[in-house]
Amino acid sequence: HELFEAQVRQAPEALAVVHEDERLSYGELNARANRLAHHLIGLGVRPDQPVAICLERSVAMVVGLLAILKAGGAYLPLDPAYPCARLRQVLDDAAPRLLLCDAAGRAALGPEALVDVSVVDLETATPTWAELPACDPEPRALGLTARHLAYVIYTSGSTGTPKGVMVEHGSLVNYLHWSDRSHYEEAGNGSPMLLSFSFDAGVTTLFGPLLAGAKLRLANPIALIHALAALEDGQTYDLIKLTPSHLSLLNKRLEADKGPAPTRALMVGGEALIPADMQFWQEHFPNVRLINHYGPTEATVGCATFAISDAVGGLASIPIGRPIANTRVYLLDGHGGPVPFGAVGELYVGGAGVARGYLNRPDLTAERFIASPFVEG
Template sequence: DVPLDPAYPSSRLRQLLDDAGPRRLLCDAAGRAALGAEAIADLSVVDLDAATPAWADQSADDPDPHALGLTARHLAYVIYTSGSTGTPKGVMVEHQHLSNYLQWSNRSFYKRTSNGSPVTHSMSFDGIVTTLFGPLLAGTKLHLLDPTVQIISLGELKKGQAFDLVKVTPSHLSILNKKIDDNEGQPPTKALMVGGEALVPADMQLWQRRFPNVRLINHFGPTEATVGCAAFEITGDVEGLTSIPIGRPIANTRIYLLDDHGQPVPFGAVGELYIGGAGVARGYLDRPDLT
């Protein structure tokens, strides 16, 4: 699967479509409009708005993956980087990589579930994986928000019951902080995970003051390491801090700080971050030179 967000510019969507070369495209009216008729003219398109779904005559049961020859080494999805260092690259994530990440996140945040999570990210951003698949695997609720609403008051959405986990970027958190009343009683979530950008300590300090019992997690990881590779649970007062650590590696992951010769740097020295373990993706789609 390659997720395409219809809110993205048409030029970027066509670029990703050309690079991925999918055999089949699932889209609704919004997707058709975003891509344009010319871009999808030569594709086999499954119309999600059709009165009779294309899969109506198929069995309601999942096929046996073993009978199809599928293993944990097959791809779960290809998702594209932001392109901040050049042309966006398609990262190939296998089922085993995804399974490792979700086993860690579910043990950490959905062990005693009650109200699941809201989806607050774009489908084209791998940060969505945690709160999209986490609640489903735990057998709890998945709250799909109106995509036209960037960030809403979680206090209004939760309807009296705290979410198990809310995950946002630091930019979203700054907006969210303005929407939560200082006098609001019960916290909107049991755990708040922030990732995708550098975290501003002051934004977390507001949560520490308002909701001292909410778990606060700084989550770090590039797309190439399957959503996240390190996490830091903030337990002390962040007042006066200029930055918050990315923490320690998640399950079955190793992180090293190495110098230009590939050797570990001394404690406190600057080094290059190297990530190893079960979350490291297969590589870049059709870019073995960059892999």
């Protein structure tokens, strides 16, 4: 959030976030987040404390996320579109003392889930924090460092019970520095947010634009995909990130509308990528950078990236690529030794992106988050 604050000082009047008819500048977004942050500090939020947030995608959602970080807390995202049972499972496991929500969040969680948590309603017409200072909270006064948690995001549960992954500020900053250098150095039109904020892949286009001084656009994902297919020249985004499932839908829309490329760079991740979907872009938009991005939640959004070449049509599958900045990736055998070239191994990830561990799961953390035999520390 200090990197976001640096952009505020640089261009406070620049457009930061757009949602339907609502538009906020960097200065306005920062002031709203600061007032709420001071309120959260008054409610006892401290470093490493998970603070749940269950809101529809909106300007208030962005304000809430920034406010939690500024107050020193770790945001615990709960998407109201997720099934109620999943949301309650996360709430029960993480046991946050505080919840930021709106009407959609209350409805998704149900009244029983709200009994044991203090609720801050961000839809309040005259919030109690409206008169609080608009100045940035001082991290040092809060005792906040890069080693404290930025967020706790739960895995999908595809390999067992969903686990809360604890990611520190330092890991998140490492990822966003790499991503912003790669995609927003000549920031123009920013990014739309197509992925859920409960899915760590959404971090790239949620915080990426805001740390680069670019624009974040929010809307329903399906509505956004329809809008992307009808973009006019000059509206091209810097980066669009989506899953292969979303990509198939976007390709159909683009093929029907035959408009210009909606983005300078297209990043796909979260599932195995289908080469044919990438061929469509190579044939119709040869100047767009195409990126396959891979990483488990435990490695902070992404740990490997592959710039898809013209040879993709001849590949049976698309590689996950090479490690991102300050990251090492190894393929090891059952004894922890590197496998020969071309042999099957298990993927191990080391470096700045490795999370602190699993929330409330010390045994599993000790089993999965191990010392590297190759790099000390």
